[in-house]
Amino acid sequence: MADFEGTALLTPSEMARADELAIGQGRTGLALMEAAGKAVADAVRLNAAPQPVVVLCGQGNNGGDGFVVARRLAAAGWPVHVAFSGHIDALPPDARTNAEAWTGETLPLSPDALAGCAIVVDALLGAGLSRDVSGDMARVIDAVNRSGRPVFAIDIPSGVDGATGAVRGIAIKADRTITFFRKKPGHLLLPGRGQSGRLSVVDIGIPGAVLETIGVTLRQNTPELWSLPPLDAGGHKYGRGAVMVVSGGLLNTGAARLSARAALRIGAGLVTLVGSRDALQVHAAQVTAIMLREAAGPEALAEAIAAGKIDAAVIGPAASVGETTREASLAILASGVAAVLDADALTSFAHTPDTLFAAIARRPDRPVVLTPHGGEFARLFGRIEGSKVDQARVAAERSGAIVVLKGGDTVVAAPDGRAVINAHASPLLATAGSGDVLAGMIAGLLARGMTGLEATCAAVWLHGDAALRHGRPGLVSDDLPDLIADAMAAITPASLR
Ligand SMILES: NC(=O)C1=CN([C@@H]2O[C@H](COP(=O)(O)OP(=O)(O)OC[C@H]3O[C@@H](n4cnc5c(N)ncnc54)[C@H](O)[C@@H]3O)[C@@H](O)[C@H]2O)[C@@H](O)CC1
Numbered sequence: 001m002a003d004f005e006g007t008a009l010l011t012p013s014e015m016a017r018a019d020e021l022a023i024g025q026g027r028t029g030l031a032l033m034e035a036a037g038k039a040v041a042d043a044v045r046l047n048a049a050p051q052p053v054v055v056l057c058g059q060g061n062n063g064g065d066g067f068v069v070a071r072r073l074a075a076a077g078w079p080v081h082v083a084f085s086g087h088i089d090a091l092p093p094d095a096r097t098n099a100e101a102w103t104g105e106t107l108p109l110s111p112d113a114l115a116g117c118a119i120v121v122d123a124l125l126g127a128g129l130s131r132d133v134s135g136d137m138a139r140v141i142d143a144v145n146r147s148g149r150p151v152f153a154i155d156i157p158s159g160v161d162g163a164t165g166a167v168r169g170i171a172i173k174a175d176r177t178i179t180f181f182r183k184k185p186g187h188l189l190l191p192g193r194g195q196s197g198r199l200s201v202v203d204i205g206i207p208g209a210v211l212e213t214i215g216v217t218l219r220q221n222t223p224e225l226w227s228l229p230p231l232d233a234g235g236h237k238y239g240r241g242a243v244m245v246v247s248g249g250l251l252n253t254g255a256a257r258l259s260a261r262a263a264l265r266i267g268a269g270l271v272t273l274v275g276s277r278d279a280l281q282v283h284a285a286q287v288t289a290i291m292l293r294e295a296a297g298p299e300a301l302a303e304a305i306a307a308g309k310i311d312a313a314v315i316g317p318a319a320s321v322g323e324t325t326r327e328a329s330l331a332i333l334a335s336g337v338a339a340v341l342d343a344d345a346l347t348s349f350a351h352t353p354d355t356l357f358a359a360i361a362r363r364p365d366r367p368v369v370l371t372p373h374g375g376e377f378a379r380l381f382g383r384i385e386g387s388k389v390d391q392a393r394v395a396a397e398r399s400g401a402i403v404v405l406k407g408g409d410t411v412v413a414a415p416d417g418r419a420v421i422n423a424h425a426s427p428l429l430a431t432a433g434s435g436d437v438l439a440g441m442i443a444g445l446l447a448r449g450m451t452g453l454e455a456t457c458a459a460v461w462l463h464g465d466a467a468l469r470h471g472r473p474g475l476v477s478d479d480l481p482d483l484i485a486d487a488m489a490a491i492t493p494a495s496l497r
């Protein structure tokens with residue numbers, strides 16, 4: 001995976017380390033704080049003509065940034081007051097310096113401090129959030145959220161956990177969040193993403209090189225992380241890879257067909273639906289470019305894989321839960337082709353996850369991708385503590401597979417600990433069958449020869465992009481495969497299409 005550092009996500013403790021490293025290289029904490037406060041003050045000033053602002057300052061360096069914002073807005077002629085409860089003496093040194101430099105009005109931190117202000121700057125809590133918000137601070141946050149006034153959050157909306165995106169008790173609902181150096185997982189994971197509003201990242205003078213020392217393993221999913229394989233002028237369909245999708249039975253064929261259409265659209269050279277004769281008769285009435293092959297039972301599947309020179313297989317969409325799907329999944333895994341296990345294939349191993357993980361471990365040379373939504377994840381992996389990123393990472397390590405923990409904040413994790421958060425998606429995807437499309441897209445890119453993590457991240461991003469392209473209500477999963485072409489075109493230079 002390309003190492004594009006702009007996509008790096010830093011947990012609050014990694015950010016503190018970045019801060020330390022920058023200070024070790026000659027920056028001062030005070031200069032970083034000044035740059036942070038300036039960036040926020042500039043964002044407020046760009047937004048509107050001067051109007052009354054309240055800056056809510058907490059007891060740490062986030063509050064220190066707030067005092068810088070207050071000073072700078074006041075110097076620019078804006079009416080500003082600060083709301084702060086606590087002892088200036090108890091502030092960390094840089095925050096204290098800035099609190100002492102503030103010569104304007106300071107009110108106690110309470111909902112009354114909002115009176116008469118048109119804009120709120122939230123500098124209550126940032127990376128130092130360490131417990132649930134309660135008491136006076138909770139009351140102020142509640143009053144801000146009810147006030148309807150525009151809120152600029154410094155670093156992260158107060159009350160949102162920067163590592164997990166969780167709301168700790170209560171959190172500011174910001175219109176804009178200005179963070180420093182790099183985004184934090186809590187800006188992308190839900191519900192934190194929803195609390196952050198429009199997010200901007202500003203450079204405050206921390207050198208990018210510190211990322212190498214920190215050893216970042218979490219990134220945001222963007223096209224900078226992967227590239228689609230170029231088409232070869234002399235290429236033929238076999239060179240673009242063959243995908244097999246295992247069909248459900250007579251009355252459950254639609255899901256596999258969605259996967260197959262998606263695999264073909266994303267560029268696999270050949271796609272074959274395999275299943276029982278009666279299921280194939282239904283498919284035959286629906287598909288044209290997709291091929292059909294009768295194969296019932298694990299031996300027949302293995303033969304179909306060999307005969308079709310299959311590169312990647314999908315099993316799970318409406319496959320039915322139980323012995324048949326379990327055995328078919330094991331046959332696919334034993335064959336050594338790249339495999340995407342979705343939906344019923346995952347649930348079929350709910351009581352025997354170790355059988356699945358052992359089958360994956362037997363052929364470590366090829367990628368296996370598991371694509372559970374939250375329910376399927378819990379059935380297969382049980383309860384795992386921590387953030388969505390932590391959970392996906394533990395599951396990937398335990399299973400030896402790339403795990404796609406789906407939802408509005410899909411996390412992709414690899415067994416080696418690399419993980420990616422996807423925020424490029426639309427809630428329109430919460431519709432029956434959209435996961436089946438994703439499974440087919442991943443398989444299509446695996447068949448085209450992309451590595452496991454790159455294929456998976458690319459498919460997740462393009463899947464989200466396809467839904468965003470629909471651009472209006474009423475998306476059904478049948479629409480998605482046909483939107484993939486435009487999604488791919490938008491990131492492919494014309495010369496390579
Ligand atoms: N790391 C960096 O590179 C930089 C950090 N800066 C700012 O510094 C912030 C981090 O500063 P700090 O580490 O001092 O942390 P914070 O300012 O986020 O807060 C720490 C303080 O809040 C208290 N606290 C924690 N949870 C609480 C809760 N639920 N209710 C009430 N009080 C609570 C803690 O006891 C501590 O006193 C960043 O978010 C950013 O805004 C900037 O000044 C620029 C540079």
Ligand SMILES: Nc1ncnc2c1ncn2[C@@H]1O[C@H](COP(=O)(O)OP(=O)(O)O)[C@@H](O)[C@H]1O
Nearest residue numbers: 406407408425426427429430432433434435436
């Ligand atoms: N609110 C949401 N915002 C963005 N994407 C979503 C949202 N809800 C679901 N999705 C995506 O839609 C797909 C749904 O997959 P899944 O739950 O397996 O559905 P199905 O089994 O019906 O195909 C996943 O890719 C998931 O990440």
Ligand SMILES: [K+]
Nearest residue numbers: 125154156158
């Ligand atoms: K904040």
